Amino acid sequence: MDAERLTAPDRDARAAAARTAAARAARESYGRLVALLAASTGDLALAEDALADAFERALRSWPETGVPANPDGWLLTVARNRERDGWKSAARRRAAPLPSDDEPGSPAAGSSSGAARPEASALAHDPLADVDPDRIPDRRLELLFTCAHPAIDASVRTPLMLQAVLGFEAADVARAFAVPPTTMAQRLVRAKRRIRDARIPFAVPDRHSMPERLPPVLEAIYGCAALDWRGGAADLAGEAQYLAVVLAGLLEHEPEPWALAALTTLTLARRGPDTAGFVPLDEQDPSTWDAASIDEGDAYLRRSARERGRLATPGRFELEAAIQSVHCARRRTGATDWAALRTLYDALLATSPSLGAEVARAVVVGRLEGPAAGLAALPADASGFQPWWAARADLLAGLGRRREAADAFRRAAGLAADEAVREYLVARAVRVDVAGDAAREDERDDASDDIGEETQPG
Amino acid sequence: MRYTLLMHYPEVADELDPAIIEEAQRAFASYTETLEAAGVLVSAEVLQPSTNTTTLRLEDGALQVQDGPxxxxxxxxxGTLVLDVADLDAAIEWARQAPPLAWGAIEVRPGAVYTVAGAWTPNG
Structure with a gap:
């Protein structure tokens, strides 16, 4: 890096280079370093503190000394020293829950040799002694499984991943979840204490427990992707996509992580500039979608199908990704394959029924067989569910039942958490009302023209 | 690391067929044999029904002795089982194989300290 060759004491440039290197290390390596430090001691909070100290020291000393050739190795070495101090004092403070230096590896009397934890004895010396700072092993997979361990409260799994694997501040995580910062900080601290004290291992589950251990990890990553649709503070869809791709790549042969990578990638591909407000899927201009991301997502989807094998049934995320893929194909073909969507929703409802999928299927039926059939396909009553009202409103408008449609749009708007979605729904309520008035003046108005008449104001 | 498995289940022993009780005892014996062979069993105890239990409390400094749980x-x-295993996953793996899981719930609780020859020793 240039900063190393500077001969003049150009402090500003050096400081900038140091900040850049630290920022780069933070983004690319934070999770890797935390995972490695935490896995070696079982103490996530200690690992994060140690690494935060190391980043702080880097930002202080690199402007003076220049950026080291291997920033990650430097950070790891410093953090490791901090961590060692930390667990020594923690051991003293908490009546030595870990073996102390004077009793190397002291296996508890009465415990059998087979039960001794290998890491426990290694702790007496440096738990990371064997790690070559030039070849930092990737233990983020272990960290992901720890964060989404069934013994961790489900509501704190996603926040824990965001903080531990991606290095988000507790305050940012709190904002994303619309929770007061102190509450979120408390939940995170409690979860980390639980990991340490109950000794939740940093380990990838074996094959036989994978079927029960993998879904909560996928769920937590998916939760991170869904956050951003609820509007808001932090845009985490990109982070979810990153986590999903990391998970899929590290597990290699599990189909559903590849499917989740596909789903999150394809969802991201369809996101245009945020300035436009909310635009529903069928009104989006596919030329604004990112073709490279669509190709990437479709490749993950094919990989998922390949790993699953022809005999197994597609999992929930594969079906959801396939649905996204059908929508994205409109960029290439110019049309939406509604029949394919119906097949996919039928399969999704069979494997993993949800109100959201039922409503979405009814919308598809409406496209294929007309609004009356769509209305009949809607679940009977889901009056607390915003998409149900929105779908119902749109189908009613399609039938020319404008007053009911306007009411339903307003009900949907009242339930919308996202400001842009709310504005869109209110605008539709107004338009369908106006169209209704026009229709009352002009009796010949035909129901099928209704949607076509609605034009974007401005 | 020591974990205590706390086995909670409804007390229906009175109504049970002796053959069923015998079958359960066999299953439990084979379970603890497996634990012993794996070198993870510290202790195991099955308790008498709570009809035979006595509870002590201090109320305003005065001892209250009551029958019942x-x-x-x-x-x-x-009943309780004390296991010494590497981590929570290992403890959960053993707990899921415990016969009483078929009748109720098993709580897996990490130990804090325990005594060895009367001296308190930290768990872990």
């Missing part, structure tokens, strides 16, 4: 619930603490 601490909490009068449908499920009662029926």
């Amino acid at each position: 601490f909490a009068d619930t449908k499920d009662q603490l029926g």
Whole structure:
């Protein structure tokens, strides 16, 4: 890096280079370093503190000394020293829950040799002694499984991943979840204490427990992707996509992580500039979608199908990704394959029924067989569910039942958490009302023209 | 690391067919044999029904001795197993194989300290 060759004491440039290197290390390596430090001691909070100290020291000393050739190795070495101090004092403070230096590896009397934890004895010396700072092993997979361990409260799994694997501040995580910062900080601290004290291992589950251990990890990553649709503070869809791709790549042969990578990638591909407000899927201009991301997502989807094998049934995320893929194909073909969507929703409802999928299927039926059939396909009553009202409103408008449609749009708007979605729904309520008035003046108005008449104001 | 498995289940022993009880005892014996062979069993104890238990409390400094359990619930603490294993996953793996899981719930609780020859020793 240039900063190393500077001969003049150009402090500003050096400081900038140091900040850049630290920022780069933070983004690319934070999770890797935390995972490695935490896995070696079982103490996530200690690992994060140690690494935060190391980043702080880097930002202080690199402007003076220049950026080291291997920033990650430097950070790891410093953090490791901090961590060692930390667990020594923690051991003293908490009546030595870990073996102390004077009793190397002291296996508890009465415990059998087979039960001794290998890491426990290694702790007496440096738990990371064997790690070559030039070849930092990737233990983020272990960290992901720890964060989404069934013994961790489900509501704190996603926040824990965001903080531990991606290095988000507790305050940012709190904002994303619309929770007061102190509450979120408390939940995170409690979860980390639980990991340490109950000794939740940093380990990838074996094959036989994978079927029960993998879904909560996928769920937590998916939760991170869904956050951003609820509007808001932090845009985490990109982070979810990153986590999903990391998970899929590290597990290699599990189909559903590849499917989740596909789903999150394809969802991201369809996101245009945020300035436009909310635009529903069928009104989006596919030329604004990112073709490279669509190709990437479709490749993950094919990989998922390949790993699953022809005999197994597609999992929930594969079906959801396939649905996204059908929508994205409109960029290439110019049309939406509604029949394919119906097949996919039928399969999704069979494997993993949800109100959201039922409503979405009814919308598809409406496209294929007309609004009356769509209305009949809607679940009977889901009056607390915003998409149900929105779908119902749109189908009613399609039938020319404008007053009911306007009411339903307003009900949907009242339930919308996202400001842009709310504005869109209110605008539709107004338009369908106006169209209704026009229709009352002009009796010949035909129901099928209704949607076509609605034009974007401005 | 020591974990105590607290086995909670409804007390229906009176109504049970002796053959069923015998079958359960066989299953439990084979389970503890497996634990012993794996070198993870510290101790195991099955308790008498809570009808035979006595609970002590101090009320305003005065001793109250009462018949019956601490909490009068449908499920009662029926027994404990103390295991010494590497981590929570190992403890959960053993707990899922415990026969009483078929009748109730098993709580897996990490130990804090325990005594060795009368001296307190930290767990872990």
